[in-house]
Amino acid sequence: MMFDPVYMVITGVAMLASRFVGSQLQRKFAEYSQLPLDMSGKEIAEQMLRDSGINDVQVISVQGQLTDHYNPMKKTVNLSQVVYNERNVAAAAVAAHECGHAIQHATAYGALKMRSNLVPVVNISSKFLPWVLMGGLAMAATGIPWVLLAGIVMFAMTTLFTIVTLPVEFDASNRALAWLEGTGITKGVQHEKAKDALKWAARTYIVAALASVGQLLYYIMLYNRATNRS
Numbered sequence: 001m002m003f004d005p006v007y008m009v010i011t012g013v014a015m016l017a018s019r020f021v022g023s024q025l026q027r028k029f030a031e032y033s034q035l036p037l038d039m040s041g042k043e044i045a046e047q048m049l050r051d052s053g054i055n056d057v058q059v060i061s062v063q064g065q066l067t068d069h070y071n072p073m074k075k076t077v078n079l080s081q082v083v084y085n086e087r088n089v090a091a092a093a094v095a096a097h098e099c100g101h102a103i104q105h106a107t108a109y110g111a112l113k114m115r116s117n118l119v120p121v122v123n124i125s126s127k128f129l130p131w132v133l134m135g136g137l138a139m140a141a142t143g144i145p146w147v148l149l150a151g152i153v154m155f156a157m158t159t160l161f162t163i164v165t166l167p168v169e170f171d172a173s174n175r176a177l178a179w180l181e182g183t184g185i186t187k188g189v190q191h192e193k194a195k196d197a198l199k200w201a202a203r204t205y206i207v208a209a210l211a212s213v214g215q216l217l218y219y220i221m222l223y224n225r226a227t228n229r230s
Contacts (some may be wrong), residue, residue, distance in 0.1 A: 010218055014211035022209050025200045032090040033082070034191045037203060037212045040097035041083040048099040049077070056200050059095075061085070068094050070101035072116065077102055089186060093194040096180050097201070101173030112165040122161045123152040133219070140226035148226065152219050159216045162209040170207050173198040 021194075039047070045059040059077045061084040069078050077098045083091045106113040130149065136148030177195055180186040186194045 004143065004188050007218055007220070010211070010214040010229045014214065017207045018204070018211070019198065020037045021203045025204060028200050029090045030091070031199070033086065035089040035190060036192055037087050037089060037092055037185065037190070039092070040084070040087045041079050041091035043078065044092050044185065045077050045095040045099050047183075048096055048176075049102060051179065051183070052099070052103050052106070054102055054106050057106075057178055058135055059084075068098050070105070072101075075102075075105075078098075089190050089193045090197055092163050092180060092186060093148050093176065093197045094201075096176030096194075097172050097198055099179075100175035103166070103175055104168065104172060109168070109171065111164055111171065115161065115164045116170055118157065118161045118164065121157050125157045129154050129158070137222065140222065143226070145223055146228040148223050150218070152216070152223060153220060159209075159212040164210045165205055166202075166209055171200055173202060 042059055042061070047053075049057055049059070057075045057077060059079065061081050063079045064080055064205045065082070067078070068083055071078060077095075077100065079095055083094045093195070101112070103109075132147065132154060133151040134147075138146070138153040140148045176189070176198065180194060181191055
């Protein structure tokens with residue numbers, strides 16, 4: 001499998017696209033971190049939650065870079081230290097985006113509920129997937145394709161998760177940008193830069209989803225080959 005030209009092309013394209021989008025994202029955030037605002041990421045997050053009528057979510061600082069996320073179990077908006085403390089367009093965009101997820105949770109946004117329901121299944125699938133696929137490919141070569149089919153079903157669940165993640169992330173960004181513009185926290189060029197930052201962040205999820213779909217189709221192709229030989 002590792003030397004299959006189709007597999008190499010899929011993997012190579014996915015790696016190049018991921019590296020390009022990741023480098024662009026880092027460059028954009030570094031650039032937009034130089035555009036000052038009057039409020040810190042913490043202050044923006046707290047105000048957005050208040051304006052949305054959410055009083056049971058805490059905004060906290062966490063270690064690391066690009067570690068910003070919303071934890072629905074603990075009901076915390078977790079902001080990396082640079083986002084939590086700094087006052088700039090990049091910090092505002094990230095803080096508001098994570099609050100967008102908190103609002104999704106509070107309003108029972110459908111795509112978020114679906115993604116949350118998939119988490120336990122994906123966690124189990126991811127744990128055993130490499131071994132099932134490896135065994136399935138070996139057995140398919142001997143005319144026994146059913147193990148590979150099981151691996152495909154498991155991989156399909158992780159692919160579905162990456163696809164469902166897309167509307168969740170897009171919606172959180174849309175909520176963030178609408179609130180930032182409506183409150184006047186970001187104006188004119190500032191708002192356009194915030195929009196651009198979140199656009200590049202969203203592209204990382206698009207690349208991940210496309211890469212997962214490509215790999216899934218590849219495994220389906222191998223399964224069809226095995227069944228046609230048997």
